[in-house]
Amino acid sequence: MPTLCLPHVLFPEHRISQQQMIEHLRRLHGDQPGTALSERMIRNSQVQQRHLLLPLDELLQQSDITRRSILYERAARDMACAAARQALVNADLTPSAIRMVIVTSCTGFMMPSLTAHLINDLRLPATTVQLPIAQLGCVAGMAAINRARDFAALDVDNHVLMVSLEFSSLCYQAGDKQLHSLISAALFGDAAGACVLRADDRAQGVRITAGRSYLLPDSEHFIRYEVKNSGFHFALDKAVMHSIKDIAPVLERFNQDHQRQGCADNDFFIFHTGGRKILDELVIHLQLPEDSVGLSRTSLAEAGNVASVAVFDVLRRQFESPPKAGSKGLMAAFGPGFSVEMSLGQWHA
């Protein structure tokens, strides 16, 4: 049974506290109607700080997609490689044992993909399958896990290296003044994570036993990008705030289809960090104990929503206080579409 090993997550050195971000937004938009509302919402977001690729004042000078792309590529290669090397060590595998490399990142665009650079930089086998995923946003980390699981099911040597990397700060648009833009500007953080799915059971971690994908019908407007000269413009519809209510029965059904009575029948939970409201709604609509979202809340507080990296950051924290052997777990993430990727697993000590 394929096993998700200890991930390695790296954060860029620069930090911004939520108080600093609020002050920045006030300087920029202090005279706009709605500033008080956005400040209140940002204070309630439970994000305490975020990591940034560059100090904020330098970021503000990178105002077009030409300059953002150059910065993205340079930093992406360095951080992806460093995270991947440690993830391989964590999985007790050499680069030569990898058969597929998946990269998820929605905050920049490169061709050739990082998958090609990683094969060269890490000296993975030349026959390594490349799977770059750029368009699944926050759900991409879990999508990578589910695709890796499919591939691992084909052969007991089909070990998969997954790298998720997001520089959301390179998508910060200081000119966007709508409420949802101000909230997003203070929500998303930068990070790079890597994780190996071993196709065998020779490692500690989560043995993945089932996976499923789901698209909430006619929800394309919930989360989306506009691609402009100034870069990617992220847009959130307020419908997202109530999406979990509609997704809850899907998650319950998924559990019931796999020898569980429901979501609450799990012992540990790896949830995408989303935002405070998303985590609150998971507790309410899945009837879960508050500590089921505890690791996600800590990740959100310390790093913001790190998009496709979030699931690996939450999983890394779970390894720090490992469940008992045999514990049952649910993993789920949400993203544009509105899409859900979910997995079930068992803790292997």
Place this chain on the structure above:
Amino acid sequence: MPTLCLPHVLFPEHRISQQQMIEHLRRLHGDQPGTALSERMIRNSQVQQRHLLLPLDELLQQSDITRRSILYERAARDMACAAARQALVNADLTPSAIRMVIVTSCTGFMMPSLTAHLINDLRLPATTVQLPIAQLGCVAGMAAINRARDFAALDVDNHVLMVSLEFSSLCYQAGDKQLHSLISAALFGDAAGACVLRADDRAQGVRITAGRSYLLPDSEHFIRYEVKNSGFHFALDKAVMHSIKDIAPVLERFNQDHQRQGCADNDFFIFHTGGRKILDELVIHLQLPEDSVGLSRTSLAEAGNVASVAVFDVLRRQFESPPKAGSKGLMAAFGPGFSVEMSLGQWHA
């Protein structure tokens, strides 16, 4: 054994002959050194015409990534949907039978991905697995086939819808004057293709029996994009022209590992169209008869290199003159990385 069914390929209504393109480039760059050389190379490219999303004079007005992205999204949704509907009919499947949708496109960027739009527009099941691939360029169509095959191997009902769509004309950069840019401007064409891989053997087509990926070491500079305010800038290194010599032993070995003496031991061939030189080199280095690249040459002549759609356009032409039942086939495509995706199959009548 999974079966690749008859693809459906659509071309936008506008056309440009190679003579018209040469005249356009001469008007634009007539006073540049090297114009005579580029004209000679374009005349030798064996491209006779290409299809364009818009007439050339209108395209020239869409000079930034903001406008290009709006055009891309609108046309992509329409054409992807239309191609996919016919591909489903060709495979004798209803939308409800699809379990995975793969979209490949490197000439625009959307989030949510076209995979989400297709699930909604075609009413595919909400649990359809989404796999959008944006960063594999010309090799992405074959990569989709190999990933679809992996997924189909897991369950006899895992039917996969693949959609490849390229509007290379939206990446035309009239300001780029280097030789490789002028050649590219006259090489790539617009098209949308769709194809179903049935996980069972209840259709006519290519039963896929083996697949492999390969990255030529340290070749990231061969084919790449720069992402700028003006859009995607395609860059070709002349090393590409000699890549097939290095790839030939990889293709031979792949065949030898699967009960064939070598590439020449196949009865039919579905090669990415690449360019004239790539097709010439395949004949030389794989010691193949000239007609092995015949369908690829016809596709190249009539539509240009349609990037990730090319493999489906060549396959469609193969269905028009189907090989005998049981004939052995080789499929291969090349793209940035420098990456190769290859498959072996048998014709199922």
